[in-house]
Amino acid sequence: MSDQGDPTYDNTHRAFLQSLLARQTITFAEAKPVLAAIQTAQTPNRPTLPEDVSQADFEHYVDALNTQISAYDFEIRSTHHQISKERIYALVNTTSDALTQMATVHTPDEIAFVKRVLDAMFETYNTQAAEVMAVTSMQALKCARPPNAEQQRRDSGNQTQVAAPSAALTGSQAQSVLELMVQEGWFELSAKGYHSLSPRALMELRGWLVETYHDQGGEDSDDEDEDEHVKIKFCAACREIVTVGQRCTDLGCSARVHNHCARNLWRSQGGKEECPTCKKAWIDAPAVGEKAARQGARQATNGRMRRSPSDEAQSGAEED
Numbered sequence: 001m002s003d004q005g006d007p008t009y010d011n012t013h014r015a016f017l018q019s020l021l022a023r024q025t026i027t028f029a030e031a032k033p034v035l036a037a038i039q040t041a042q043t044p045n046r047p048t049l050p051e052d053v054s055q056a057d058f059e060h061y062v063d064a065l066n067t068q069i070s071a072y073d074f075e076i077r078s079t080h081h082q083i084s085k086e087r088i089y090a091l092v093n094t095t096s097d098a099l100t101q102m103a104t105v106h107t108p109d110e111i112a113f114v115k116r117v118l119d120a121m122f123e124t125y126n127t128q129a130a131e132v133m134a135v136t137s138m139q140a141l142k143c144a145r146p147p148n149a150e151q152q153r154r155d156s157g158n159q160t161q162v163a164a165p166s167a168a169l170t171g172s173q174a175q176s177v178l179e180l181m182v183q184e185g186w187f188e189l190s191a192k193g194y195h196s197l198s199p200r201a202l203m204e205l206r207g208w209l210v211e212t213y214h215d216q217g218g219e220d221s222d223d224e225d226e227d228e229h230v231k232i233k234f235c236a237a238c239r240e241i242v243t244v245g246q247r248c249t250d251l252g253c254s255a256r257v258h259n260h261c262a263r264n265l266w267r268s269q270g271g272k273e274e275c276p277t278c279k280k281a282w283i284d285a286p287a288v289g290e291k292a293a294r295q296g297a298r299q300a301t302n303g304r305m306r307r308s309p310s311d312e313a314q315s316g317a318e319e320d
């Protein structure tokens with residue numbers, strides 16, 4: 001392959017873009033056979049084997065494509081999967097957020113349901129005591145109906161500019177939207193039945209999440225302690241959003257780190273395993289992510305939040 005400074009753009013790049021469009025995300029390991037096949041099709045008398053495709057070759061393709069597609073508001077971005085640690089490359093729309101893109105294939109009521117599921121992930125199940133940022137199917141399906149339908153009706157009596165209330169989905173409609181969110185690559189479904197945002201959704205929604213959930217409770221909050229909890233936090237090492245990882249033992253401290261980034265953080269601190277913000281020892285750091293639901297269940301001091309039998313079963317299950 002050419003390793004001249006200027007990345008060229010030919011039919012192999014177009015074919016690679018096509019495969020990226022079809023699959024939304026790709027890892028280097030997945031890209032190797034794809035690029036080998038594309039190059040072999042280009043020069044059949046000089047076949048390329050998957051193992052001939054180097055990381056540098058792959059990155060040349062990504063760079064060349066980015067140069068071309070930026071004019072169309074697209075960019076190939078990459079992030080580490082928070083659990084598998086693999087680097088995931090995704091074709092990201094740089095101007096419209098994921099919710100806008102979902103609107104092209106889903107009805108407004110379905111989008112409103114997805115928004116309520118996101119509220120459940122990033123508000124209801126993302127508190128100072130437990131940053132779960134994931135929901136079980138049961139919890140997600142509770143969002144099928146707008147929680148404040150009654151409230152909306154009452155408010156619309158006194159107020160003129162109330163947004164049109166969204167209609168409730170039936171349980172089976174909500175279930176199928178949830179499944180589509182997984183199929184379309186926005187949500188991931190864990191082995192223990194939790195839905196969370198995929199790496200691609202986190203890349204696409206980064207700005208939207210910060211904008212939507214960060215300023216909760218600012219001026220019009222009267223309960224200071226509760227509302228000081230900043231909803232979206234970033235890794236002290238890689239600066240990406242943390243929805244799965246570790247948090248400072250001081251629950252009021254905002255320091256977070258991905259599990260796979262912890263080693264880099266200690267290295268950058270000269271080997272000191274302490275919180276980069278408050279300097280407390282980083283020992284038995286509480287989990288961020290679905291593990292936090294189970295830790296929270298164990299540490300729960302009051303039973304205000306009723307847990308369903310299936311939640312109970314999940315909380316009993318031990319993690320690796």
Ligand SMILES: [Zn+2]
Nearest residue numbers: 235238258261
């Ligand atoms: Zn990180």
Ligand SMILES: [Zn+2]
Nearest residue numbers: 248253275278
């Ligand atoms: Zn701290």
